[in-house]
Amino acid sequence: MNVPTQEPIIEIDAISKSFGDFQVLKGLSMKVMPGEKLALIDPSGSGKTTILRILMTLEGIDDGHIRIDGEELYHMPKNGTLVPASEAHLHRMRQKIGMVFQLFNLFPHKSVIDNITMAPMLTKGVSRADAEKRAMELLDMVGMADKAKAMPAQLSGGQKQRIAIARALALSPKIMLFDEVTSALDPELV
Numbered sequence: 793m794n795v796p797t798q799e800p801i802i803e804i805d806a807i808s809k810s811f812g813d814f815q816v817l818k819g820l821s822m823k824v825m826p827g828e829k830l831a832l833i834d835p836s837g838s839g840k841t842t843i844l845r846i847l848m849t850l851e852g853i854d855d856g857h858i859r860i861d862g863e864e865l866y867h868m869p870k871n872g873t874l875v876p877a878s879e880a881h882l883h884r885m886r887q888k889i890g891m892v893f894q895l896f897n898l899f900p901h902k903s904v905i906d907n908i909t910m911a912p913m914l915t916k917g918v919s920r921a922d923a924e925k926r927a928m929e930l931l932d933m934v935g936m937a938d939k940a941k942a943m944p945a946q947l948s949g950g951q952k953q954r955i956a957i958a959r960a961l962a963l964s965p966k967i968m969l970f971d972e973v974t975s976a977l978d979p980e981l982v
């Protein structure tokens with residue numbers, strides 16, 4: 793993975809973010825290379841979740857630039873300059889990024905396997921047979937193959953978290969964001 797000419801998959805360039813008059817991020821810059829695994833470790837309230845939410849376009853930025861896979865996230869080129877990104881541009885960019893939240897929101901009325909197959913079938917046009925085959929591989933990977941037919945309410949917190957991880961991986965995003973996702977898992981599973 794140490795090819796010197798390689799482009800970062802994520803490039804954060806001097807971004808700032810405030811909530812009201814409280815500035816959370818002040819000129820933050822960082823890069824993540826393809827294949828790199830980066831952990832953000834910082835005190836509670838320092839802005840880790842905010843950074844992930846910004847990368848998911850759930851929160852905007854006040855200043856700076858973000859490039860994903862060589863393309864501007866919050867800007868797009870128009871007539872030789874960069875203008876704020878349209879909703880269509882954000883939608884297309886979002887397909888490259890998956891996230892597992894601190895509070896994993898499984899669909900409560902859907903079985904485990906349906907939670908995993910729904911998005912690939914609806915957003916990527918994957919057939920049910922292919923989606924279920926991939927879901928079973930992922931469930932096997934997180935040690936939950938025997939719970940495929942269970943409902944989320946029948947699972948423990950750590951089991952729900954593993955399903956949320958499998959669900960996010962089912963969309964094969966280029967970038968996977970995890971927000972304290974291993975906090976409810978046994979150390980052997982992390």
Ligand SMILES: Nc1ncnc2c1ncn2[C@@H]1O[C@H](COP(=O)(O)OP(=O)(O)OP(=O)(O)O)[C@@H](O)[C@H]1O
Nearest residue numbers: 811812814816834835836837838839840841842843
């Ligand atoms: N929507 C919001 N409106 C106002 N303030 C917010 C909002 N979201 C986050 N904040 C504030 O921004 C700061 C950073 O929050 P964030 O959730 O990014 O922290 P964190 O580093 O993820 O913390 P933790 O380790 O506790 O999860 C906190 O002080 C928080 O209160």
Ligand SMILES: [Mg+2]
Nearest residue numbers: 840841894971
């Ligand atoms: Mg957080």
